[in-house]
Structure formats: C-alpha cells, structure tokens
Amino acid sequence: MTNMKTMKKEQLMAELEVMEKRVSELEAKLGETGETIFRGADKYRKLLESLGDAVFLFRVPDGVCEYFSPSVTEVFGYTAEDFYRKPFFLMDIIHPDYFDYCKEKWQELLEGAVARSYEYKIIDPKGKERWISQSNRGITDQKGRLVALEGLCRDITASRQTEATLKESERKYRHIFEVLGEAVFLVDRKTGYILDANRTAAELYGFSVAEMLGNRLADISAEPDKTVLALKSATKQTLQLHHRKKDGSLFPVEATVSYFTQKYRKVAIVAIRDITEREHAEEALRESEARYRRLFEENVAPMLLINPDTGRIVDANPAACRFYDYSKEILRLKMIDDISILSREQILRDMERARKRECGHFYFLNRLANGEVRDVEAYIGPIEIGGEQLLSFLVHDITDRKRMEEELVKAQKLESVGILAGGIAHDFNNLLAAILGNVSLAKLNLPSDDPAYEKMNQAEKSCLQAKELTSRLITFSKGGGPLRKKVMVAPFLQDTVAFFLSGSNVRCEFEFPDFLWALEIDVGQMQQVVRHLIVNAQEAMPEGGTILVCADNVHLSSEEVPSLKEGSYVRISFKDQGVGIPREYQSRVFDPYFTTKPMGNIKGAGLGLAICYSIIKKHEGHLTLSSKLGAGTTFTLYLPASPDVSASFSQ
Incomplete structure (x- = not known):
C-alpha cells in the first residue's frame, strides 16, 4: 500500500500498459489453443492411425526408417520396431524373385x-508370400x-x-462364355431337388x-444356406452366390428366384x-428388360432413369413419385436439375463420371x-434399356442421418471446448481479479479530475x-448443470423478452x-x-x-427431431x-468461436449461440434454426414439458 502511494503517475501508466498487454496475450492464447490443438495434431494423428x-x-541414402504407421503389421506382418531396428530391413524380407528388381528401384531413387x-x-x-503395392513421393531439401x-x-x-483366379477362369471357360445363354432350373421349393434343367x-x-435331376x-x-433361404423366401429376389461345377471349380453367379x-x-x-465377365452380365440384363422392370417398379427405394446427354428424367418408380x-x-x-439444387453443369459433369x-x-x-x-x-450407374444408354439413380434420403451426425459433432465440439475452457477460464479470472484490484487501488489514489482517472475507469x-x-466460457465446463424449478412459459417469456428489449427500437x-x-x-440459464x-x-x-x-405444446415421436426422445415438449420459436x-x-452458427462480426470485443466473441446450444442440451432439449436470405431467421427450441401442470395464457 505504501509503495502504491509513492508511485508516480508515469509508473502507474506503465504498469497498467503491461497488465493490459498480458490480458490481450491471454485472450489470443485462449483462441489459438482451441483452434490449433484440437484441429491440428490430434486430427492428423488419428487419421494416420486409422x-x-x-x-x-x-x-x-542410408535407408533408415523414420516412421511407419500402426498398419505396418497388418500390411507386412512385421512391426514398426523391426523396420526401425535395422536400416534396409525391407530388403531382408523381399522375395528372392524380386530382390534385384527392388535393388534396381533403390538405385534409381539414389x-x-x-x-x-x-x-x-x-x-x-x-514364411508366406505377400504382394505389396508401394506408392512413393520424394522429399528434397532446400538445395533440391x-x-x-x-x-x-x-x-x-x-x-x-x-x-x-479370374485370368485362369477366363482361359478355361472363354469358349463357353462366348455361346452362353441363361441357365434355368425348375426346383421343388419344399425339398430343394432339381426337377428340370435346360441344356x-x-x-x-x-x-x-x-445327372442334375438327381x-x-x-x-x-x-x-448352401443362402440357397435354401432363397428357395424358402416368399418374395422374388436376386442374389449373388458362388456355385460349384462338376469338376469342383467355383464361379460367381447371379441367381434370380x-x-x-x-x-x-x-x-x-x-x-x-x-457374372464372371461384367459385359456378359450387361448383355444378359438387356435381354431381360422385363425382369428389370419388375424389380424397378417394386423397389422400396426411389429410383430414376436419366438420359445422361440431356438430363431428362426418362422414368421413375412409385417410390420416387412418393x-x-x-x-x-x-x-x-x-x-x-429441376429436382436438384446443383447447377446443370455440375449435374451433367457428375453424370458423365458415373457413365x-x-x-x-x-x-x-x-x-x-x-x-x-x-x-x-x-x-x-450406367444401364442400357431398349438400345438406349441411360443412368440408373438409386436414391436414399439421408436428411435425418446427417442431422443426427451434425448433432453428434456439435456435442463433441462443446465437450472439447468445455474441457479447455474450464481450466483456462478459472486461471484467467484469477488474473483479472489481480488486475481489477490494482486498478481499484490506483483509482483510490487519484483525484476524479485527474486525466489518469478516466484511463483507470x-x-x-x-x-x-x-x-x-x-463467465461465458465457464458455461462449457463440466458441471454447471441446471438448477431446475417449475415455471409457467408465457409469463416467463413475456417478462424476460420485455426486460431485454427495454429501450430498443425493436x-x-x-x-x-x-x-x-x-x-x-x-x-437464470434460460434467461x-x-x-x-433477442440480441441476435x-x-x-x-x-x-x-x-x-x-410457443405451443407438441408430442414428438421417436426420431421425429434428432437427439430427442419420444415425449411431450414445449416448442418455442423466435422469428425476426x-x-x-x-x-x-447455417451449419456453423452453433460452433464455439464462430462469428461473422468484428472480433476484439465481447459482441464478436462467437459464443452466444454456442452457449444457447449448450444450455438447451443440458435441459435435454434441442435448438435449431431455419433462415432464408431476405426473409429473416427463426430459432426454434424444444424443452421437455411437465404435461401434468398447464397454465392458461391469461395466467
């Protein structure tokens, strides 16, 4: 205290500048840590290991192995330590037939x-032989x-x-494939015995x-198990199997039952x-267009036939119409392009790749x-029907799956930020306490009309x-669960919104x-x-x-809203x-630190919506948004309700 009283104004200002610089460095460190640590080394380490x-x-040129990923054992059968222990260990395990070849490749490398x-x-x-495919890229120093x-x-x-095996099969059965028709069996469904077979x-x-009839x-x-199940099935089906010839050799077939x-x-x-040769399978497919038509019409997944040259929809099955x-x-x-939001050029380019x-x-x-x-x-995939080259589209709706995956990613991000923020925020608060204490002491020793007094303020x-x-960062840390009490929705929303809009032009x-x-x-958390x-x-x-x-009452079925269980909820929306x-x-607005506003102030910290998302999750609820440029934004939140207690709007 005595030292503070004897310090000159210039000394106080210098001390303050040092403190403010320390705060800025800590803020910068806080932001960079989350970005670098979590999106950097761990990401690529996991990628290599997977x-x-x-x-x-x-x-x-010394052949020392600096690194081998964990998959080395699966690929070579040897551990990475085997390669680390001895330079040129790879040459020791090369098959004799390929030793000179690999030695020549190493010489070319040098x-x-x-x-x-x-x-x-x-x-x-x-002692078993393994075939290895190796892809290379050279690394040079600054001198090349x-x-x-x-x-x-x-x-x-x-x-x-x-x-x-395929080459051997092609050599042995090429003549048969050239004159091959379609083999047909009549089979007793109950016993599985062949009743008749064509030539x-x-x-x-x-x-x-x-011989076949016996x-x-x-x-x-x-x-045989798959074959028996196929015969007992009550519906027509097509499946791929391996069949055995009289000489015992195996070959792949497509069986339509x-x-x-x-x-x-x-x-x-x-x-x-x-189906050993795909071209023969495609020829057989053209010859059996009627059978394909039945499969097309009865498929439960949406299917489209598209002309790849014009993009015209040639046909659609009932599932696609629904x-x-x-x-x-x-x-x-x-x-x-009438049903896809991609540009026509992009769609035609993708269809050309598929063709x-x-x-x-x-x-x-x-x-x-x-x-x-x-x-x-x-x-x-390409398909030829009636002499016309078309593309067959088999479509699966993955909207709900993507939403659930996005919810999982958001939860993981919040958990990661919470672990980081929990420790750093408390340490940061301690530093701020010291700074605030010193600033308060400095203000006590300055008259209110002193120019430095305003700087202290x-x-x-x-x-x-x-x-x-x-305090916002601590919201993400572990703990801090909601202290719940029962409230009436309408009065709570009216009072809270009115408070935060006080004096606003909105x-x-x-x-x-x-x-x-x-x-x-x-x-407190819901406020x-x-x-x-409201601020957004x-x-x-x-x-x-x-x-x-x-606000309204809703009863959600299972998986109707991603991450929410079946039950009763109050749905609340804010539309601007x-x-x-x-x-x-839109997919990033709930990410911690994501903002499109100027950084360097509290408004642009990018934590507001992330905090909202975290709080709603802790209440076993869900927060989502819908927005359209020029038409405003709607945030919708679902919170578990207590249906046994209801309140009229007038209350």
Missing part, C-alpha cells in the same frame, strides 16, 4: 528418379537434393489372387441333364447367370414438390468485459395457445438463452422491426425480420 495402408518415411508406384513380393514372418522417401504400402495379396445349364455346370440345387452351391404353382406343387424358377411428391407423368416431363464408371456414389441436395430440400445419397470496464467473457409480438404445459428449467436470441434478432434488424415469439443467414454459415 488408415488401412501403412504410411512410411525412409531416409535417403540417382534422383522416384518411381510413383511399383509392386513386389515379400516373405512374412510365417533427395533426402527422404515417403508414401503408402498396401497388401494386395487377395486382389492378386483374385486376379489370377445351357447342363453345359455350364458340366453335368448331363439326367441333385439338390444346394449341392451345386458353395453357399421367382415362383409358380404346378399341379399343387410349389416350384421355384431359378435363372442363373454367370418421395418427390410428383406423379410419374409430371416427373417424366422434368429435367434432373464412365469413375464414380458411382454421390451426395446431392434434392428439392421436393413442396419446396423442401432434402439431403440424398445416390448410387448411379476504461481499464476497469475492459476487465469487467473480460470477466463476462470468462418490438415483440407473442402468439400463445390458451394452455401451455409448464417447464422445469434453470431460470441467458432468451437474451442471446436486434443485430439482424438495426433499423428496427418486430420479433415474433411463439432481419436479412437472414447465408446457407453456408
């Missing part, structure tokens, strides 16, 4: 020629000298064996027709197609007849703002039913939610406007007349 391929880094990829065989610890080799190694033994079937399997269909199947009754005997018609809410006649008049089989799996946003936009997953105000920020209108269920909430939503609405309407606050939120920002 790869099925082995990621490596070798030094050049000469500066880095092969992008090559394949070789090794001997694993059990090659100093290291990095890349991926993949075990391709299975694919090599499959390739060899093509006899030629395909190597049996005579008479066997069951399961006898020529390598997967349908049924009819013959003289009181239930008979299955089993049409077998050898999904898009158009009749088949209307859909046939539309183009694919060339470069990619068959896509994610789109589709628009329904009522204007609703849904996330869809589409499997697209500004410093004190900044510290209090920083303290408010730390007015509020309320729409409540005659009766609303009561809520069990933490009043924070209302405050942040005010900032969206700087020239003034109207906020519409609505602002400019709206761009679509690209």
Whole structure:
C-alpha cells in the first residue's frame, strides 16, 4: 500500500500498459489453443492411425526408417520396431524373385528418379508370400537434393489372387462364355431337388441333364444356406452366390428366384447367370428388360432413369413419385436439375463420371414438390434399356442421418471446448481479479479530475468485459448443470423478452395457445438463452422491426427431431425480420468461436449461440434454426414439458 502511494503517475501508466498487454496475450492464447490443438495434431494423428495402408518415411541414402504407421503389421506382418531396428530391413524380407528388381528401384531413387508406384513380393514372418503395392513421393531439401522417401504400402495379396483366379477362369471357360445363354432350373421349393434343367445349364455346370435331376440345387452351391433361404423366401429376389461345377471349380453367379404353382406343387424358377465377365452380365440384363422392370417398379427405394446427354428424367418408380411428391407423368416431363439444387453443369459433369464408371456414389441436395430440400445419397450407374444408354439413380434420403451426425459433432465440439475452457477460464479470472484490484487501488489514489482517472475507469470496464467473457466460457465446463424449478412459459417469456428489449427500437409480438404445459428449467440459464436470441434478432434488424415469439405444446415421436426422445415438449420459436443467414454459415452458427462480426470485443466473441446450444442440451432439449436470405431467421427450441401442470395464457 505504501509503495502504491509513492508511485508516480508515469509508473502507474506503465504498469497498467503491461497488465493490459498480458490480458490481450491471454485472450489470443485462449483462441489459438482451441483452434490449433484440437484441429491440428490430434486430427492428423488419428487419421494416420486409422488408415488401412501403412504410411512410411525412409531416409535417403542410408535407408533408415523414420516412421511407419500402426498398419505396418497388418500390411507386412512385421512391426514398426523391426523396420526401425535395422536400416534396409525391407530388403531382408523381399522375395528372392524380386530382390534385384527392388535393388534396381533403390538405385534409381539414389540417382534422383522416384518411381510413383511399383509392386513386389515379400516373405512374412510365417514364411508366406505377400504382394505389396508401394506408392512413393520424394522429399528434397532446400538445395533440391533427395533426402527422404515417403508414401503408402498396401497388401494386395487377395486382389492378386483374385486376379489370377479370374485370368485362369477366363482361359478355361472363354469358349463357353462366348455361346452362353441363361441357365434355368425348375426346383421343388419344399425339398430343394432339381426337377428340370435346360441344356445351357447342363453345359455350364458340366453335368448331363439326367445327372442334375438327381441333385439338390444346394449341392451345386458353395453357399448352401443362402440357397435354401432363397428357395424358402416368399418374395422374388436376386442374389449373388458362388456355385460349384462338376469338376469342383467355383464361379460367381447371379441367381434370380421367382415362383409358380404346378399341379399343387410349389416350384421355384431359378435363372442363373454367370457374372464372371461384367459385359456378359450387361448383355444378359438387356435381354431381360422385363425382369428389370419388375424389380424397378417394386423397389422400396426411389429410383430414376436419366438420359445422361440431356438430363431428362426418362422414368421413375412409385417410390420416387412418393418421395418427390410428383406423379410419374409430371416427373417424366422434368429435367434432373429441376429436382436438384446443383447447377446443370455440375449435374451433367457428375453424370458423365458415373457413365464412365469413375464414380458411382454421390451426395446431392434434392428439392421436393413442396419446396423442401432434402439431403440424398445416390448410387448411379450406367444401364442400357431398349438400345438406349441411360443412368440408373438409386436414391436414399439421408436428411435425418446427417442431422443426427451434425448433432453428434456439435456435442463433441462443446465437450472439447468445455474441457479447455474450464481450466483456462478459472486461471484467467484469477488474473483479472489481480488486475481489477490494482486498478481499484490506483483509482483510490487519484483525484476524479485527474486525466489518469478516466484511463483507470476504461481499464476497469475492459476487465469487467473480460470477466463476462470468462463467465461465458465457464458455461462449457463440466458441471454447471441446471438448477431446475417449475415455471409457467408465457409469463416467463413475456417478462424476460420485455426486460431485454427495454429501450430498443425493436418490438415483440407473442402468439400463445390458451394452455401451455409448464417447464422445469434453470431460470437464470434460460434467461441467458432468451437474451442471446433477442440480441441476435436486434443485430439482424438495426433499423428496427418486430420479433415474433411463439410457443405451443407438441408430442414428438421417436426420431421425429434428432437427439430427442419420444415425449411431450414445449416448442418455442423466435422469428425476426432481419436479412437472414447465408446457407453456408447455417451449419456453423452453433460452433464455439464462430462469428461473422468484428472480433476484439465481447459482441464478436462467437459464443452466444454456442452457449444457447449448450444450455438447451443440458435441459435435454434441442435448438435449431431455419433462415432464408431476405426473409429473416427463426430459432426454434424444444424443452421437455411437465404435461401434468398447464397454465392458461391469461395466467
């Protein structure tokens, strides 16, 4: 205290500047830590550890292994320690047939020629041969000298064996495939015995027709259980199996099973197609367009046939008509870009990729007849029908799945921020307490008309703002669960909104039913939610406007709203007349620290909506938004209700 009294004004100002600089550094550190630590090393470490391929880094020219990802054991059969322990360990396990080849590749590497990829065989610890595919990339120093080799190694033994089997099968049965028709069996559904078989079937399997009549269909199947289940099924189905010929060799088939009754005997018609060669399968598919039509019409998933050159919808199955809410006649008049929000150029580009089989799996946003936009997953592949080359679209609605995934990601982000904020915010509060104490002491020793006195006031105000920020951060830390008490919704909303709109150029209108269920909430926390939503609405309407606050009772079924259990809820919405939120920002508005406002002040800290989301989650509720540019934004929250207690609006 004595030292404070004897300090000069210049010393006090210098001390204050040091303190303010410390606060700024801590704020910057707080922001950068969340961004860097959680989105940096941990992200890429997990990525490397989850790869099925082995990621490596070798030094050049001494061959020392600097790094091998955990998948090295799965790929090579050896541990990373085996490679770390001895330089050029890889050369010790190379198959003798490929030793010279790999040695030549290493020599080329030393000469500066880095092969992008090559394949070789090794001997694993059990003495078995493995095929390895290696992709490489050279690393050079500032002088352009090659100093290291990095890349991926993949075990391709299975694919090599499959390739060899396919080649052998092609060599042995090429002549049969060239004249192959479709093998057909008539099978007793009850016993599974073959009642009849055509000549093509006899030629395909190597049996005579008479020999086949003494066997069951399961006898020529390598997967008899699947075959038996298929025969017993009550519906037509198509499945892929492996069948066995008379000589014992296996081959893949596509079996289409349908049924009819013959003289009181239930008979299955089993049409077998050898699908060893996809071209033969496609030719057989063109010959059986009628069968495809039945599959198309009866499929429970939406299916579309599209002309890839024009984008015109050629056909749609009943499931697609139900999904898009158009009749088949209307859909046939539309183009694919009429139901997709992508540009026509992007859609045609994706369809061209699908036609060339470069990619068959896509994610789109589709628009329904009522204007609703849904996330869809589409499997697209080429098909020829009636001599016309088309694309078949198999569509799955994944809107609810994506929402649930987004909810999980949000929860994980909040949990991560809470762990970080819980520790840092408390330490930060301690520092702020010391600063505030010193500022208060300094003010006691200054007359109110001293120029430095106003500086002290500004410093004190900044510290209090920083303290408010730390209180927001503590909201994310573990603990701090809601202290619930039962409240009536209408009076609570009216009083809270009126308080936060006091003196504002924005007015509020309320729409409540005659009766609303009561809520069990933490009043203080829920007031924070209302405050942040009201402030957001005010900032969206700087020239003034109207906020519409609505509430009603709803009973939700399971999975009707992501992350909410079945039960009774009060739904509350806040709708403004602002400019709206761009679509690209809507998925991020609840992220901690995300903001489009200027940083460097409390308003732009990016925590308001994240705090709202966290509080609603702690109340076992849900918070969502809908927004359209130029039409305003609506925030909707669901809170578990107490249906046994209700209150009239007048109360």
